[in-house]
Amino acid sequence: KNQVEQSPQSLIILEGKNCTLQCNYTVSPFSNLRWYKQDTGRGPVSLTIMTFSENTKSNGRYTATLDADTKQSSLHITASQLSDSASYICVVSPGSGGSYIPTFGRGTSLIVHP
Amino acid sequence: DAGVIQSPRHEVTEMGQEVTLRCKPISGHDYLFWYRQTMMRGLELLIYFNNNVPIDDSGMPEDRFSAKMPNASFSTLKIQPSEPRDSAVYFCASSWGGQPQHFGDGTRLSIL
Numbered sequence: 001k002n003q004v005e006q007s008p009q010s011l012i013i014l015e016g017k018n019c020t021l022q023c024n025y026t027v028s029p030f031s032n033l034r035w036y037k038q039d040t041g042r043g044p045v046s047l048t049i050m051t052f053s054e055n056t057k058s059n060g061r062y063t064a065t066l067d068a069d070t071k072q073s074s075l076h077i078t079a080s081q082l083s084d085s086a087s088y089i090c091v092v093s094p095g096s097g098g099s100y101i102p103t104f105g106r107g108t109s110l111i112v113h114p
Numbered sequence: 115d116a117g118v119i120q121s122p123r124h125e126v127t128e129m130g131q132e133v134t135l136r137c138k139p140i141s142g143h144d145y146l147f148w149y150r151q152t153m154m155r156g157l158e159l160l161i162y163f164n165n166n167v168p169i170d171d172s173g174m175p176e177d178r179f180s181a182k183m184p185n186a187s188f189s190t191l192k193i194q195p196s197e198p199r200d201s202a203v204y205f206c207a208s209s210w211g212g213q214p215q216h217f218g219d220g221t222r223l224s225i226l
Contacts, residue, residue: 034214043118043205043217044157089157093213101170106156 002027004092006105014113017080021108023073023090035064035075036089038107044089047075077110085112116140118218120206126224132194135221138187139208147215148181148191149205157205163189196225 004025013019025033032051036044048057048064050073057064061084063076077084090105119138127133139146147162161171166183174181178197183189193200203222207215 032213041219043207043219045217046214049214101159101172104157104159 002092002094002103004090004103004105006088006090006108008108009106010109010111012111012113013080015080015082019077019080019110021075021077021088021090021110023075023105025071025073025090025092025103025105027071027092027094027103029094030068030071031093033064033066033073034091034093034102035062035073036091038087038089040086047088080112082112082114085110118206118208118216120204120218120221122221123219124222124224126226127196128226129197130195132192133196133200133223133225135191135204135206135223137189137191137206137218139189139206140216141187143208143210143216144186145209145212145215146183146189147207147209148189149207149217151203151205151220152201160191198225201225 007022032049034049035047037047038044047062048059050057050064050066052068061078066073087107087109089107091102093102118140121136144165148160149157150160151157160173161181162169163183179193181191201224203220205217205220207217209215
């Protein structure tokens with residue numbers, strides 16, 4: 001069964017600090033992995049997408065890494081800001097041609113305190 | 115630049131009533147997705163369309179749920195009859211070529 005596990009479930013950090021969120025998956029075959037940011041009361045917004053051959057991808061202060069061998073990904077947030085407070089969702093899409101049935105993680109809730 | 119537009123933003127109704135959620139995708143997108151999000155189960159894909167044709171509805175929980183896409187600029191998700199366990203936030207998303215998906219801000223549905 002395809003699964004995506006995220007940790008920690010929730011995280012509280014001080015403004016300006018760095019943090020790393022984890023995502024482990026069992027989806028196979030694998031096509032791509034995407035990190036979404038979801039603000040309270042809003043829909044998810046894509047931060048990064050990584051394919052099988054990519055190890056690292058950055059989007060401003062967000063850096064995602066992928067180890068396709070161990071089926072692990074991480075999202076690193078540098079110099080956190082209050083606006084980073086949100087839920088971060090890891091989504092893995094299968095590799096079967098034309099399929100768009102992704103598997104979603106439950107998300108990590110991040111709170112950044114001033 | 116208009117994103118995905120969902121209506122209503124909030125819906126409160128009594129069990130047994132019919133509920134219709136609406137979605138206007140981003141112009142030019144050829145894929146449309148309906149999701150449900152709850153605290154217990156997170157985000158779940160219910161159904162998706164390609165060029166207005168339903169491709170996979172295996173995520174639709176029961177026959178009480180139905181979705182239509184009569185044209186490229188409009189889709190509905192209907193629940194009839196509604197039950198309290200249907201209470202959730204329902205998201206619509208659209209994309210060109212399947213990814214990335216652009217989400218609307220959701221409809222928060224409460225069934226009493």
